[in-house]
Amino acid sequence: MNSRSIISGVDLTTAYDALIGEPSLLVARIPGYIPADVCAYARGHIIPEIMRNSSRRIYRSQVEAFTDAFRNGEQAIESYLERAPRVIRELREAFHPYANPADTFRSEIEELAPYGAQLLRFRRRPVVFGMMRSWDPLLEALPHFDMLSEFNPALDLELEFFEQFGVNMHLEAPCRGGELNVWDKTLDSMREVGVSGENKTYGFDPARLPEPDVTIRPSVGDLIIVKSTRLHSVSKTDRGRRVTISGFLGLTRGKIGARLWS
Numbered sequence: 001m002n003s004r005s006i007i008s009g010v011d012l013t014t015a016y017d018a019l020i021g022e023p024s025l026l027v028a029r030i031p032g033y034i035p036a037d038v039c040a041y042a043r044g045h046i047i048p049e050i051m052r053n054s055s056r057r058i059y060r061s062q063v064e065a066f067t068d069a070f071r072n073g074e075q076a077i078e079s080y081l082e083r084a085p086r087v088i089r090e091l092r093e094a095f096h097p098y099a100n101p102a103d104t105f106r107s108e109i110e111e112l113a114p115y116g117a118q119l120l121r122f123r124r125r126p127v128v129f130g131m132m133r134s135w136d137p138l139l140e141a142l143p144h145f146d147m148l149s150e151f152n153p154a155l156d157l158e159l160e161f162f163e164q165f166g167v168n169m170h171l172e173a174p175c176r177g178g179e180l181n182v183w184d185k186t187l188d189s190m191r192e193v194g195v196s197g198e199n200k201t202y203g204f205d206p207a208r209l210p211e212p213d214v215t216i217r218p219s220v221g222d223l224i225i226v227k228s229t230r231l232h233s234v235s236k237t238d239r240g241r242r243v244t245i246s247g248f249l250g251l252t253r254g255k256i257g258a259r260l261w262s
């Protein structure tokens with residue numbers, strides 16, 4: 001039986017089928033998902049334009065994560081929802097005359113998923129898919145999980161995801177650092193052995209972990225899809241920047257279809 005943890009050098013259809021069909025698979029890498037000329041144009045024009053009004057979190061980004069807005073209370077969630085359509089449009093317009101890779105990914109998943117795909121909606125309003133993240137020198141993500149289900153029942157989405165993926169499209173890559181590391185460990189398996197993060201799902205101590213099962217150094221143009229229900233981290237970028245367009249893909253059971261958000 002095939003028990004690989006990474007699939008690489010394939011197209012999105014093959015990657016999607018493998019990620020759904022192979023329980024052992026942690027990561028899929030689709031090289032050249034963003035054409036080289038689009039990445040070059042992005043570095044010269046789009047990244048500076050979109051990041052003009054960015055804020056620093058563990059990375060710099062033009063919009064906060066939906067989950068952070070939710071965590072920050074009613075006023076934060078209202079201002080996030082009011083801004084979301086504009087954020088989506090700004091990224092689309094900044095890529096003109098090229099296609100925005102976030103829109104392309106959204107369309108392709110809509111075609112691939114058996115019951116289609118759509119933006120996550122909260123209170124009948126769309127959530128952003130297409131966060132631009134700049135991992136400037138020395139920025140990193142400690143080992144963590146990304147699972148929207150951890151926000152239920154407070155989020156009250158009436159959706160049940162059986163799997164969640166992190167979707168990262170790489171526009172710029174650092175000369176050193178910025179690797180994606182993935183461990184074949186679930187949140188439940190960490191809880192069982194009594195290991196927890198700084199908060200519930202973020203900040204597991206790397207010193208208490210074995211070597212990662214997969215380490216990938218992303219290249220410009222890569223689309224990398226990681227099972228974000230498995231422990232993962234981003235190593236410090238130490239020469240240059242790592243800039244991605246990022247979001248999440250959640251797969252539901254039954255006929256509801258897939259959802260996308262950032």
Ligand SMILES: O=C(O)CCC(=O)C(=O)O
Nearest residue numbers: 141146166168180233234
């Ligand atoms: O940029 C990456 O490779 C992964 C980002 C990440 O850790 C996340 O989206 O949670």
